[in-house]
Amino acid sequence: MGRILFVVPPLAGHVYPAVGIAGELTDRGHEVAIAGHASVVRPLVPAPLRLVELPEEITSGERAEIEEKSRRQRGTGSFKFLWEDFLLPLGTAMARDLEPVVDDFRPDIVVVDQQAVGGALLARRRRLRWVTLATTSAEFDNPYGVMAAVGQWVDDRLREFQLASGVPAEEAGRGDLRFSDLLTLVCSVTELLRMPDAVAALPPGTVFIGSGAGLRQPLADFPWSWLDPARAKVLVSLGTVTRETGGRFLRVAAEALAGMTGQVQTIIVAPPGIVDDLAAAAPADVLVRDKVPQLELMGHLSAVVCHAGNNTVCEALSQGVPLVVAPVRDDQPMIAEQVTRAGAGLRVRFGLVNAAGVAAAVASVLDDPAYRSAARRLRDDFASAGGVAAGAAHIEKLLP
Known part of the structure; x- marks a missing residue:
């Protein structure tokens, strides 16, 4: 060992x-x-x-x-x-x-x-x-x-x-x-790249392993019985960096999805400074938490609204879940472009979109089967890449 x-x-x-x-x-x-x-x-x-x-x-x-x-x-x-x-x-x-x-x-x-x-x-x-x-x-x-x-x-x-x-x-x-x-392990799949055929030109030893999702700290407190199997479920999350500055966007998303009650259940992940206000104003079909078991939730979701962080995007696509992406900075615009180029979601403007814009994007992703079909094709690509098990196996090959 x-x-x-x-x-x-x-x-x-x-x-x-x-x-x-x-x-x-x-x-x-x-x-x-x-x-x-x-x-x-x-x-x-x-x-x-x-x-x-x-x-x-x-x-x-x-x-x-x-x-x-x-x-x-x-x-x-x-x-x-x-x-x-x-x-x-x-x-x-x-x-x-x-x-x-x-x-x-x-x-x-x-x-x-x-x-x-x-x-x-x-x-x-x-x-x-x-x-x-x-x-x-x-x-x-x-x-x-x-x-x-x-x-x-x-x-x-x-x-x-x-x-x-x-x-x-x-x-x-x-x-x-x-x-x-x-060896360079990349948490994604080549099918999301601008030119998948150009993989041969990447640095030697580059391997795409799909999603890096694996072991996480357990979260015991989630009301699983609240989920209604008869309705679509949408997760809104701005990740671990962007969400601290995303109060406006979260409020806009909450307003947008509150208008879809009866059809959709919404889970919103909000930071401590916002979570109480959003929760107090939320209708029964909107659940607001400061943390959620995101990996376990993915299999129940119909769509994800996020900041185009690579982890969340890969976790969603590895489960065949389409996205609405609102990139802010760093690599997020490029990851958002990968999602839209693949046909697996829509992009909205983080700082400018209003509730009507978010609602329209979510409705399109839920109602147009092309987005889910594209996400499911990518799900197969992620499965083939192997995930953390493939990453571990490649590392093991280098051991003395």
Whole structure:
């Protein structure tokens, strides 16, 4: 059996797929640990997985300030802010803080989130065998097709990052920290890419495993008996990042779906500052919670309204559930484009759509069978990709 260390950034959406694959490897008898920042990661790592806590580099107030600055960015400014103000400083700290973790755990393989570049840097510097875990397919769908200069900008920053950390110039120029030379696991399917036939041009060792859904913290408190098998059910969720700034959208969605009572039951996931207000105003056909067992719910749903986060999109499509997507930033517009291009959903404008617009989009996705047919075709593609079991199997092949 092997010793496998997962390295994750303090971003909940990136932790879930790592936990899913780590749980699968643990079930297969391997010794597995997840290294990350406890303030974000601990609530997401269930027993029996081991969490190795990294030092908290920033306070909760500083994190809130970074998030607020991020929300004010748009376009390439948002992209550059993500790298310059968050990912690269985080990478420097993680490369340092992972040194004693590696010395103590002595991993056979390190599985590094694609945005935890400090983990990849340390693995390269220490000559460790490492795997990239890409929790979104954005980097594999021609993201810089009309913005080649932006792609070059990222390449240059990553090269400078390696040089400043002691990686020889020749090696820094040859390897990209976002892509392991051995294996890159992508949480998606090739059928969602702009040009599925171009997979052969992707970095060697790139494998699409479908959804990263797997082991999660259990949620016991959900009123399953409330679900009416005779009615359509719609989930509204803005994920773990966007929902903190999504109050307007959630209220619009609640108004839209409250007007569909009698035909539709709606489950809305809302953050603490909004959940009570929405719940107080909700009719009997609308359930508002701060958390839901999303994976277990998917099999009951007729549609999902979300921010086009890759995890939620893949979880829905892997169950054949069509979507209404309202992307905000980062990779979300690209994931939304994948959904609409595949015919598996409709897109609405996060900051501008009104209740009538949301209601019309949801009605179309529910009433037009073409959307569900497309989602079900993709469900078969996700099933063929293998999910976390396939990810674990590919990692096992690299063990000594």
